[in-house]
Amino acid sequence: MSENKIFAGPRVRRIRNGLSLTQTAMAEALGISPSYLNLIERNQRPLTVQLLLKLAAVYQIDLAELRGQASDSLGELRAVFADPLLSGELPGDQELIEIAEAAPNAAMGLIKLYRAYKEQGSRLKDLTSLLSGQDQAAALSGARLPMDEVREIFETRPYHFARLDAAAEAFHQRLAPGDDLQTALKDWLRRDHGLAVRTLPIHVMPDLRRRFDRHSLRLFLSERLSAEDQLCEIAMEAAHFAMPEALAEELAALPLTSGEARRIARFELARYAALALMMPYGTFLDICRRVQFDIDLVRVRMRVSFEQAASRMVTLQRSGALGPPFFLLEIDHAGNRLRARGAAGFPHRAFGGGCVKLSLHATFAQPGQILVERAEMPAGASFLLVARTTDGPRSGFNERVRRTALLLGCEAGQAGETVYAAVPAPPLAAGTACRLCERQGCLARAEPPVTRPLGLDEMVAGLSVFDFQ
Structure with a gap:
């Protein structure tokens, strides 16, 4: 035979x-x-x-x-070549199978390029609708990249996953790490799963922060990472082994529409599980209350970074054990929004976070210093805001430091149990974003509001070139 x-x-x-x-x-x-x-x-x-x-x-x-089959990307390639611009280029699936089989990286590049093309077209359509003078806001386009879909879900829903918190507390209790969680996790991974953790120098792994080699069962971490970030990476790997059911259940509960979106969301949930393992809910909330949510004191006592402690504070929404309803925003030097999370969803409508006057932007001129302010919004809402820069992976000589700014905030009326509520801070007249703000005479205005016509008058000049009627 x-x-x-x-x-x-x-x-x-x-x-x-x-x-x-x-x-x-x-x-x-x-x-x-x-x-x-x-x-x-x-x-x-x-x-x-x-x-x-x-x-x-x-x-x-x-x-x-x-x-297995030729490639998981075959279905997505079919969608690309089903576009009216390309529908007549291929007579059948055989060439698509050959592309996916022989050049998978090129196939994925083609798919990414097509996604970017569709996204750009959708955004241009939205912009045209917005600038056309219509009274209603432009309808949101249905075509979004998987990352946009995941970001929208995590920004609009409460940043609390009860199953992951419960599973992390139970695992932490079984592990009984004492004062050295990293060593306890390494020993558990080696003993129970045959997985070794190694730290590699920058020249060996110049472009990666972590790499898991499933053939040799080794987790490689870059020496660029701080001790706290290395612990987080190890805890993420441990979470996949120790609480797969909780991760799967929380992932299944999210309304995601594609496999790529689910992979991105799974990574975010694993990071949440890692923080829950590093800072078990009950212990973390107890320490926060004792030090009045002073982020610096919390991070010292929990042996985590400022960013990790601030991120964990947003999650304190367990029934019967609530913390203040914090929200968190992270931006880079250029003002690009990298993350937005909230205890009840990020408050886009009331706060926005796009006002250039916020101390979030001023922190880049004072790296490492905590700035506290009280922002008064045009609709009357008031927010207590705490901002500080945080540095990314260590850089080598002639490499620019990756520095971002974090803002942790909550409504001023709900910030009474925090140490920052006692800081004398004059109210800041802020807005959600220039395009939506109607404050007159704003020195920081960068764009005209879409709701009002410009007040062009040759006889009178205001404080801004975008003065409006």
Whole structure:
């Protein structure tokens, strides 16, 4: 009987490259000649059953990787070539299968380019509608990138996941780490799962903060990371092993529409689980109350970073054990919004966070210093805001530090139990964003409001070039 044959050259080549092996080294391990392996990788020779078993035994490869379909991207490629601009280019699926099989990275690049094209078209349509002078706001486009979809969900819903908090507390109690959680997690991963953790120098892993090698069961961390960030990465890996059910249940509860969106959300949930493991809910809330939510004191007592402590404070919404309803915003030097989270969803309508007068922007001129202010919004809402810069992974010589600014806030009337409520801070007349703000005579105005016509008068000049009627 003739044995089954599989042509899977590109997949074999990807496995070899992923292991950083030459054709000679892999051929020697498999007991074949380098020229024969070269023919296999070029799909000029099949993979026999014996060679499949040899690959699985030597490199611990799941046979599904070699026997699976051409690529998970095949369906997305079909959608790309179903576009009216491309619908007549391909007569059938065979060429798509060949593209996905032989050049998966190029296929994914084509998919990303098409997504960007569709997103740009949608945003231009929204902008045209907004600037056309219509009375109603432009309808939100249905086409969004997976990252936009995940961000919108996490910004609009409460940032609290009860199942993850409960699972993290139970695991922390079983682990009993004492004062050294990192060592306890490393020992548990090695003992129960055979996984070793190593820190690599920058020149060995210059572009990555972490890499999990599932073939050798090793987690590599970059020496760029601070001790707190290294602990977070280890805790994320432990969360995948220790609480998979809780992660799966919370992920299933989110209204996500694509596999890529679910992968992004799973990463965010794993980071939440890591923070919950580093700062168990009950212990963390008790410390916060004792020091009146002083972020610096909390981070010292919990042995975490400022950013990690501030992020965890947003999650304190357990029934019967509530903290203040904090919200968090993170931006970069250019004002790009990187994160927005809230105990009840980020308060876009009432606060916005787009006002240039906020101390969030001033922190870049005073790195490491905490700035406290009370922002008064045009609709009458008042917010107590705490802002500070935070630095990213360590940079080498001639590398620019990645510095972002964090803002932790809550409504002023609900900030009484925080140490910051006693700080004398004059009220700041702020707005949600220039395009939506109707404050007259604002020195910081960068754009005219969309709700009012400009007050162009040759005889009178106001404080801003965007004065309005």
